[in-house]
Amino acid sequence: MDALEAINTRHSVRDFSSKPVDKDTVMKIMETACRAPSGGNGQPWEVFIATGATMERIRREYQERAKNPPAAPPGGPPPQPAYIQARMAQIRKERVELLGLDPNDPASAKVFMEWGARMFSVPVLAIICQDKEIKNNMDLGLFIQSICIAAKGLEIDTFIAGAFCSHQDILRKELEIPDNLNIITGVGLGYPNEENIINTYRAPRRPVSEVVRYKD
Ligand SMILES: Cc1cc2nc3c(=O)[nH]c(=O)nc-3n(C[C@H](O)[C@H](O)[C@H](O)COP(=O)(O)O)c2cc1C
Numbered sequence: 001m002d003a004l005e006a007i008n009t010r011h012s013v014r015d016f017s018s019k020p021v022d023k024d025t026v027m028k029i030m031e032t033a034c035r036a037p038s039g040g041n042g043q044p045w046e047v048f049i050a051t052g053a054t055m056e057r058i059r060r061e062y063q064e065r066a067k068n069p070p071a072a073p074p075g076g077p078p079p080q081p082a083y084i085q086a087r088m089a090q091i092r093k094e095r096v097e098l099l100g101l102d103p104n105d106p107a108s109a110k111v112f113m114e115w116g117a118r119m120f121s122v123p124v125l126a127i128i129c130q131d132k133e134i135k136n137n138m139d140l141g142l143f144i145q146s147i148c149i150a151a152k153g154l155e156i157d158t159f160i161a162g163a164f165c166s167h168q169d170i171l172r173k174e175l176e177i178p179d180n181l182n183i184i185t186g187v188g189l190g191y192p193n194e195e196n197i198i199n200t201y202r203a204p205r206r207p208v209s210e211v212v213r214y215k216d
Pocket of ligand 1 (some may be wrong): 010011012013091160161162163164185201202203
């Protein structure tokens with residue numbers, strides 16, 4: 001698979017099969033992602049992998065937490081601009097409709113919450129962290145996309161999701177993530193559950209003619 005094909009065929013898988021990914025393959029993906037560029041070659045990424053019994057323990061603890069979800073902490077990130085909110089609403093609506101549910105029914109949100117609680121059945125979870133002293137996430141973004149493309153090159157699917165990091169205390173305890181690191185996001189790796197229609201969903205993209213201003 002060439003680079004263009006890997007980039008064009010990568011998409012978020014939201015329900016994984018139980019087929020495992022072996023350690024050598026995971027490490028090969030991570031080693032490849034370590035080729036990502038970074039400002040000053042700082043390479044600020046730190047990765048904590050959960051799989052096997054550790055992953056199952058985390059999953060169980062997340063499911064327990066979902067039974068009595070803690071109140072959202074005050075504050076939170078500032079609201080996104082309206083046009084971003086509109087794009088988010090569009091993909092949510094399309095995904096819910098694909099499942100045959102009514103996007104106007106608040107109960108439709110429950111499906112994704114349940115999948116989130118079982119961590120989308122992912123067999124391998126990479127938690128991506130960075131020193132708290134570093135405020136810029138650009139290098140991490142390059143690293144994370146490199147994980148996804150390297151994985152795709154080995155025919156392994158991925159899912160970048162903030163939802164994997166809903167309970168950071170659980171991740172810190174189970175993966176021994178030290179306090180000096182911020183948890184940036186989680187990347188699930190594995191093979192898709194071919195029976196779940198959600199994995200056929202492809203999020204739309206803005207046309208390149210709208211994105212790029214080209215002058216010669
Ligand atoms: C930093 C980041 C966090 C994300 N968090 C979530 C999440 O919590 N839940 C979710 O369903 N998708 C999440 N996504 C996936 C995006 O919704 C997805 O990448 C986008 O809709 C484009 O779809 P595609 O990945 O299938 O091309 C996240 C993506 C990124 C890059």
